Amino acid sequence: SLHIITEEDVFIESKMKHLPFFISGLITFCACACRSKYHSDPFAQYRDTIIGKFDGNNIDTLVAQPIDTTIDRNLWTWRIYGKNNTVDTLILSQRFIVRLIQEGDLDGNGTDEFGVRRETDAGTWDNYCVYTYDNGEWKYLIEPIWTYSDHFYTDMNKGADVVERANQSGYVTVRFSDIRNDDFCIIDTLIPIAPHSIPRQEQ
DSSP, rough: OOOOOHHHHHHHHHHHHHHHHHHHHHHHHHHHHHHHHHOOOOTTOEEEEEEEETOOOOOOEEEEEEOOSSOOOGOOOEEEEETTTOSEEEOSOOSSSOEHHHHHHHSSSSSEEEEEEEOOOOSSSSEEEEEEEEEEEESSSSSOHHHHHHHHIIIIIITSSEEOSSSSEEEEEEEEEEEETTTEEEEEEEEEEEBOOOOOGGG
């Protein structure tokens, strides 16, 4: 049968011819955009954030990011700061990675606490530290907690279940790793809340 070619057929055919070029260009644009993002913001892939009332009054976003990524990663220094400047900047040195864990108000005084595990590249046993903003400065809420990597990332739910607010006033419930009778184990205990200055060598 005779098929009559209309102007619409010609229009559609011309568009279809250019479709592969359009898709190729779109992919190239997306790839360039992704590269441009990391090129313009080299810390984006390492940055971590949480939201809370860390000063007890104002909601703020806490940001953790490395200061200089050109040196050996195990020697990286990180800064933790509030986007809205509600708290002072906290500096943590010699950390392979910093991941912020929202702890909420553990001591019941209105300020939200957060935790960071002192990670090294090949670390198996590392301290988990809980930070609180007290009288205008960052302090440890309690003594650092000893954690074994397998416990921390599985049994302790990536750190979410290391510390909890206790029913007993002035205490928190803590889970820490230990070796007893030649076996790895997790111990549950109560620890008194005692905000204290962070030793300079641990910053």
